[in-house]
Amino acid sequence: MTITALTRQVRVLAAPGHRHDEILTPAALEFVGRLVEAFEPRRRDLLKERRRQILRLASGSPLDFPMVTSAVRDDPTWRAAPPAPGLTDRRVEITGPPDRRMAVNALNSGAKVWMADFEDATAPLWDNVVGGQLNLLDAIERRIDFTTQEGKEYRLGDRPATIMVRPRGWHLDEEHLRYDGRPVPAALVDFGLYFFHCAQRQIDAGYGPYFYLPKLENRYEARLWNDVFLLAQELLGIPRGTVRATVLIETITAAFEMEEILYELREHSAGLNAGRWDYLFSLIKTFGHRTDFLLPDRAKVTMTAPFMRAYTELLVRTCHRRGAHAIGGMAAQVPGEDPAANEAAFAKVRLDKEREAEDGFDGSWVAHPALVPVCRDVFDNVLGERPHQLDRTRDDVEVTPADLLSVRRISDKPTAEGVRTNISVTLRYYAAWLRGQGAVALDGLMEDAATAEIARVQIWQWLRHRVIDRETVTGLLDDELVALGAEHPWAPVDDIRDLFERTAMTGELPLFFTPDAYTRHLVRRPEAQA
């Protein structure tokens, strides 16, 4: 690949924040600029292709394993890269936003990996974006220790988890950085700043620059990431193949191209992950217009539903055939104050992890440090001293397109309680997100941008198919906003109502709630900040 000269600069369109100059150095911005210059036209084309694909599917085109790539699937010889240092044993991975406290807690949690999340768990306030990068840099430099005003000490332990960073998806822009006057792709900001500051440092520490890649829809998007890695490594003189990335299979179209996605990234691959919450969201939004894709209450669509099992089994089989790790998804239960409820939550998480370990996954995700021992224990029981179970090739698994799409086997109707819960969760999550918090515990469950999207699009889907009527939703919306305002007097209830109406009650479904909400509510112009 030839490196073109940088013709335009990346400019920062935000008031300077505390220590931002350590991250937003001229050299780091130039590096991001080179990535933008090289890849932004392709990103735009791929985003247009997403819309075309939605339209094709809406007009009845069938979804199938692509004919043109059958040679890749049929070729038994190719393999994904071998596990990189720190990524051989991944039996328990903790996820969370790269907030300073959480960073220390996650790194000390006993998990093998910490997935530092700029996507589902982060509301992309500029301070969260740059602050997250600072926390990562400080953690790697081992200067993240601090004491709170209340005297609580946070000290990084001797054996911290391996860091994997999840940049934001291709669909999001970062308005506070401008290239040629236009917002910079958020994915390239999160990837580029981390890579620039931390890739060599991670290599020096015996690890490497490792990533999780969210919300990919097809093999071309994987190829784009692979090309980003190639150029980034070349620009900084980092050996080709040092980067590793686990792709989340969390869209319905990507489930039909798992093998191709691994193939595109094979020299940088660190396997696949079952991003179950976005997967459900993707399924509803892609086929929301079809009555055979009408789903019941969110709580009733579990991982034991046949179409969800088809997806996870295919994922394990695909990975292990190619020597790549298969990482399980997030059980959403988190502990709270009530010991009995906690016991029930832990039991549910254990059951979920047991199913994954038995199915052949090599490890799985937890959302809270208290759940690390639960997941570890389950995988210890299955793996013992072995670091993974890549040898379980799952040749018994055969999954057809119909298996992945047979949603109609769940025939329950949504309940009144399910409708209210979806409205209440969406509103409370929007309130947290607008305040800059991308993950919250609500009613004993972790809610983030993926789980809240399910709640939102279900309301849209049920309205569209007249399973519920507008008056009922409006009545519940009024009630729940009053309750929200009473519980959280700081909540901007008018903005939240407006956001809900625009994202859940419109004719045409917005593909994500985040881009528009970000531009309207989270972007801070320098003059406003000053």
Ligand SMILES: CC(=O)SCCNC(=O)CCNC(=O)[C@H](O)C(C)(C)COP(=O)(O)OP(=O)(O)OC[C@H]1O[C@@H](n2cnc3c(N)ncnc32)[C@H](O)[C@@H]1OP(=O)(O)O
């Ligand atoms: C669908 C998906 O994409 S899943 C992946 C994306 N989502 C996530 O990563 C969410 C991860 N989880 C979280 O963010 C949090 O657990 C929440 C927001 C759900 C709950 O957080 P809290 O309300 O702080 O929980 P709680 O009060 O029980 O926390 C107890 C302690 O554990 C810490 N903690 C909780 N969750 C985490 C975590 N995921 N990572 C590190 N530390 C954590 C808290 O910081 C707190 O420590 P402190 O007393 O030192 O501050």
Ligand SMILES: O=CC(=O)O
């Ligand atoms: O990112 C994970 C998911 O479940 O969504």
Ligand SMILES: [Mg+2]
């Ligand atoms: Mg997700």
